[in-house]
Amino acid sequence: MSGLGLNAAGAHQHDAHDPLAAFAAEFHHPHDETGRRLVYLCGHSLGLQTKSTAEYVAQELIDWQRLAVLGHHAAERPWISYHERACAALAMLVGAEDTEVVAMNSLTVNLHLMMVSFFRPSGPRNRVLIEKSAFPSDRYAVVSQLEYHGLDAAEHLIEVAPREGERCLRTEDLIACLQREGPRLALVLLPGVQYLTGQALDLAALIAAARDTGATVGLDLAHAVGNIPLHLHDWNADFAVWCSYKYLNAGPGAVGGCFVHERHGERSDLPRFAGWWGHPEATRFEMGPQFTPIPGAQGWQISNPPILSTAPLLASLDVFQRAGMARLREKSIALAGFLQSLIEDLLPRAVQIITPGEPSERGCQLSLRLILPGPEARRCHERLIAAGVIGDWREPDILRLAPAPLYNSYHDVFLAVEALARAVGS
């Protein structure tokens, strides 16, 4: 048997012994116009739809038709407390108490709301530390918050870059920068998994080092939630934000989420942008003039939540609860390892994996640098799409592939690498 044949047989073997294999059938997998099922390795960008999503959304449409305003209390899942149904599963996924999490808004909006409360520049402690290649939206949000406080980003934004010639951040470099800037830092904002390289940071160590400086610590978990195990409560992060359309499979523009550590949950000295949904339900409809925040993360809610974009989140969280994060992580490590070994076997010269090789330093995404001259790399990605393999492309030369343990198989990984080998012409 050739290398390809051996690897195909290996993939089938792994799939036959995969305890989570049945979950793939709970998702809609996309097809091309000829009806061919696509190999979808793009869950880091938009997760697939669970088959139960349609029922969850239909239930709300029916209850709205049937009950109109009475649905707030009489719907199958009453709208007044609808968002609370996400709390237990979100708390499980991020390692928090139920009262520390809330499903609301979208990621960048939540980041702003958290900075209103937790970025409080005062005296010389007026800088924000982020990573140099932070997701643009995060950087825009931070710079605009600095400017809102009358602070100049050129002086007050500290950006930590990978070393010359390296792609990933080193924990020791981040810690050295934290120690150097210590007394000047008001806020440290870190990613859980870096969106471009797929690197998972050592959050336990970095949060501890950042808190030692006296700064508050926030996390952007866009690529971490539902991907790697998180222990936000024990790690002592001050806040975290995430979106739900990536690994959480809640659909385009789905309602995002937010974590606020218990130690801030009942503080009355924090400024916040308030709205009626942050006020306790028991007295909300007395319509009094005085805002009293709900203790915990729910006290940061502003508006009544979008039921139709929360329904798919509940559908997906139900799947996560049944699969369990420990089993998902185990499969994720094996799937990413399989992807890595096939690439190293079949594409040793055309592809460089820039994601760390150590499982504890990555989630399920591998970022591949295509070592091809100029526009040839981009054409290679186009050939991959034509072959029915969906990853995504980041200029100038990065292909991101993420086998999601909930719905991808080892065979998917095999098909992707086989198509990639053809696309690069090796």
Ligand SMILES: *Cc1c(COP(=O)(O)O)cnc(C)c1O
């Ligand atoms: C996907 C992503 C976002 C998206 O922000 P939205 O407010 O949901 O549009 C933000 N930050 C990071 C790191 C991301 O990966």
